[in-house]
Amino acid sequence: MDARLPARPPRPRARAPVRLPFAASTATRRAGWWCPRDPRVDPSGRGACAFASPGRCPRLAVAHLNRSPASNLGLHPRRPLLPRLPAAGTRTRVTGDESCDGRPLVECTGDRSVEEQPEHAGVEGKALKMSSTVPKSSNIFWHDCPVGKTDRQKLLKQKGCVVWITGLSGSGKSTLACTLGRELHTRGKLAYVLDGDNLRHGLNKDLGFKAEDRAENIRRVGEVAKLFADAGLVCIASLISPYRRDRESCRALLSDSSFIEVFLNMSLELCEARDPKGLYKLARAGKIKGFTGIDDPYEAPLNCEIEIKEVDGVCPPPAEMAGQVVTYLEEKGFLHE
Numbered sequence: 001m002d003a004r005l006p007a008r009p010p011r012p013r014a015r016a017p018v019r020l021p022f023a024a025s026t027a028t029r030r031a032g033w034w035c036p037r038d039p040r041v042d043p044s045g046r047g048a049c050a051f052a053s054p055g056r057c058p059r060l061a062v063a064h065l066n067r068s069p070a071s072n073l074g075l076h077p078r079r080p081l082l083p084r085l086p087a088a089g090t091r092t093r094v095t096g097d098e099s100c101d102g103r104p105l106v107e108c109t110g111d112r113s114v115e116e117q118p119e120h121a122g123v124e125g126k127a128l129k130m131s132s133t134v135p136k137s138s139n140i141f142w143h144d145c146p147v148g149k150t151d152r153q154k155l156l157k158q159k160g161c162v163v164w165i166t167g168l169s170g171s172g173k174s175t176l177a178c179t180l181g182r183e184l185h186t187r188g189k190l191a192y193v194l195d196g197d198n199l200r201h202g203l204n205k206d207l208g209f210k211a212e213d214r215a216e217n218i219r220r221v222g223e224v225a226k227l228f229a230d231a232g233l234v235c236i237a238s239l240i241s242p243y244r245r246d247r248e249s250c251r252a253l254l255s256d257s258s259f260i261e262v263f264l265n266m267s268l269e270l271c272e273a274r275d276p277k278g279l280y281k282l283a284r285a286g287k288i289k290g291f292t293g294i295d296d297p298y299e300a301p302l303n304c305e306i307e308i309k310e311v312d313g314v315c316p317p318p319a320e321m322a323g324q325v326v327t328y329l330e331e332k333g334f335l336h337e
């Protein structure tokens with residue numbers, strides 16, 4: 001060897017790809033492998049999008065492809081969801097546990113695009129960013145416990161589920177949640193309320209109201225709600241949850257029948273007239289930016305289980321609204337073993 005030549009650094013050894021840590025679907029099988037810092041994917045070791053051709057897979061779109069790849073990249077077996085992906089013909093791949101801004105990186109080599117899934121295009125004109133739920137470590141395992149959901153449901157004589165209440169600020173979400181919680185309690189059923197406003201004092205106190213913060217807010221509450229349902233409780237989540245895609249992601253966490261979406265379909269006029277916290281007034285005065293219904297969108301559900309509407313500008317009383325939900329839970333067997 002010529003001594004004047006600098007020694008060539010040893011080539012990084014390619015690690016064998018490991019299988020994606022979520023349920024396989026056609027898309028999963030097609031799209032691939034999870035290769036933490038796989039030098040074939042990421043020779044820089046910095047989490048760059050090595051395979052992407054710039055025009056088709058802009059780095060930002062990659063680094064900020066942001067929810068669970070299982071749901072966002074069309075990998076979820078039941079409800080494929082896609083955010084703003086690169087053009088059709090490219091393919092997707094999760095490349096590792098690091099990215100340019102600390103988020104797991106998704107390699108765009110996929111073959112589906114937003115255009116092919118218009119119902120999942122997200123909020124018009126807004127590129128939603130969400131924190132990924134890709135585990136940061138590959139060395140994690142699921143540990144099963146001997147007492148399961150069925151045992152807990154037997155004990156409680158009820159079935160775990162999530163009642164997800166969505167609607168504008170002031171539409172009556174908290175009122176319905178509390179009335180329903182009280183009604184179930186009276187009937188000897190264990191329920192727990194996860195209220196958006198309340199959770200923002202603790203679990204979600206680091207989040208604001210930008211689209212990506214709202215998405216992360218909903219994602220966290222969805223995961224917590226799922227745990228409560230698994231514990232056998234009727235979990236009542238009341239959040240504006242303005243974006244359809246985020247609510248659908250929560251739905252996808254549960255078996256189809258145990259996610260009960262309740263839409264409080266009250267007009268903006270009614271909510272604004274109520275304005276119990278004076279927030280609409282502030283939003284109209286431009287003192288709050290990005291207020292839902294004023295200068296931030298609310299996407300009404302397309303297929304919710306229960307819709308509660310005002311009639312001629314009048315909203316049904318809280319007990320009636322709660323009664324409607326209780327009847328549904330009764331009929332679907334959630335209030336029995």
Ligand SMILES: Nc1ncnc2c1ncn2[C@@H]1O[C@H](COP(=O)(O)OS(=O)(=O)O)[C@@H](OP(=O)(O)O)[C@H]1O
Binds near residue numbers: 169170242290291
């Ligand atoms: N910009 C903006 N937009 C909407 N709402 C705002 C905003 N800023 C503060 N608030 C107050 O926050 C409450 C909504 O919190 P959520 O966690 O339910 O919101 S979201 O689901 O993440 O959109 C909401 O409570 P509710 O009125 O009970 O809905 C408001 O009190």
Ligand SMILES: Nc1ncnc2c1ncn2[C@@H]1O[C@H](COP(=O)(O)OP(=O)(O)O)[C@@H](O)[C@H]1O
Binds near residue numbers: 169170176317
């Ligand atoms: N069914 C209802 N009928 C009349 N007023 C209601 C009803 N539900 C809620 N309200 C009133 O509307 C206001 C907003 O209700 P709230 O539950 O705080 O809404 P949200 O949680 O959606 O912001 C409160 O002043 C509440 O008392």
